Amino acid sequence: MLDIRRIREDYEGVKKAVESRGKGDFGIDKVREYDLKRREILATVEKMKNEQKVKSKQIPVMKKNGEDTTQLMAEMKKLSDDIKELDGQVSEAEANLKEALLEVPNTPYKDVQEGLDDSDNVELRRWGEPRKFDFEEKAHWDIGEALDILDFERAAKIAGARFTVYKGLGARLERAVINFMLDLHTEEHGYTEILPPFMVNRMAMTGTGQLPKFEEDMFYIPQKDFFLIPTAEVPVTNLYDNEILSADQLPIYHTAYTPCFRAEAGSAGRDTRGLIRQHQFQKVEMVKFVRPEDSYAELESLTDNAEEVLRKLDIPFRVVRLSTGDLGFSSAMTYDVEVWMPSYGRYVEISSCSNFEDFQARRANIRFRPEEKGKPEFVHTLNGSGLAVGRTVAAILENYQQADGSVVIPEALRGYMGTDRITRK
């Protein structure tokens, strides 16, 4: 959520920044309209409330003195009714304002290049050399089925398309990757592990910006008005909603493993095979709560933490900065880490690291007290995948496949796997 005062003071500037994301109406005109209306009525009704307060204090005094209060009471009744009427109008304008404000995306950071979509993303760096195969390399879904460690057909029987059953060393590899990532982030990068609920309420989903705009992409449980989490970002960021943190608590670094559930109604037909686009996938997430002045430096280190996973696994990747047109709703700036995927012949997103500045903090009301006696300020929140587990498994299978159909386990994972190779039984 944007600061309403900022919109008041620099309407044209904010409007321009928001609209750099692309064509379309983001409803910022409505925001201004409801804001003006609300303030106008508020000024009137507050004067009336002051009158009500002052006069109603006279009543017990008059009664004590044995005076007649009938006339005054009648006057007060009228005043009370008028206040009720205007209060209703204020709440209506307020509700409209809030609704409109929740629909407005974040303003891109000054360093973000303008663009229409991902074709305008800028590559910042590459690491590692894509391997040259001296045999015909296979896609991870073929490798997985041949090794009997991934079963897409049986997953379809019990759930449907876009689900996967992991089996044997496949299941173990998924688990190994999760533990490897969690250990790396907790032991070497200073994150505290969280294991949150995998379902959240509507307020949490609104706090991080998935609602109200993207309800169609979520799995929903009507019985309890719960949503299956699309990412650990949601429960972990909202951990501190409506709290005032003390300055010495910051920065807070959390990492969490969770499954992620995405309905993604609009994406049928893309990446239909394999582990790349699933209704349920596993992910290790990193979330930071930091002082505003540190957030862009924190974004760099967060991204480096994600890259470190791939460096340790020794898989080639590159890092891109998203253009304004490709930027997520809540983000001010995003780096994607993309892993080399031989079957695609290109780099594929495996992590998305974003600085939300105070956009989520304002929605979820997460603040800190900069000085002992100072006023509370919104924190800045960041998060990034560290990494998407299914895509990491896919990248390992493809990049480490051998001519005989087996897959060598990256050294960093061998302790977790208990073996250095997956072979056909």
Add this chain to the structure above:
RNA sequence: GGAAGCGUAUCGAAGUGGUCAUAACGAGCCGCACUCGAAAUGCGGUUGUCCUCCGGGGCACGUGGGUUCGAAUCCCACCGCUUCCGCCA
């Protein structure tokens, strides 16, 4: 899932229809005094938010409604916590 009780400042807690919510009382924390220093003691301070013609004014006692001239207080719904019962890994 059922029953009962409870949600007031950092914590405990009083207030049960008015002129004590700038929230009693107790504790904590910060400052000052006393002291060589500390403890003890004394004094003072210690919520957030909105609007503002910067004079000031409004709102908030879990949340949202209702009754009333007036609600922390009475009524309704919802949420959360505690205890007991049921069920359950």
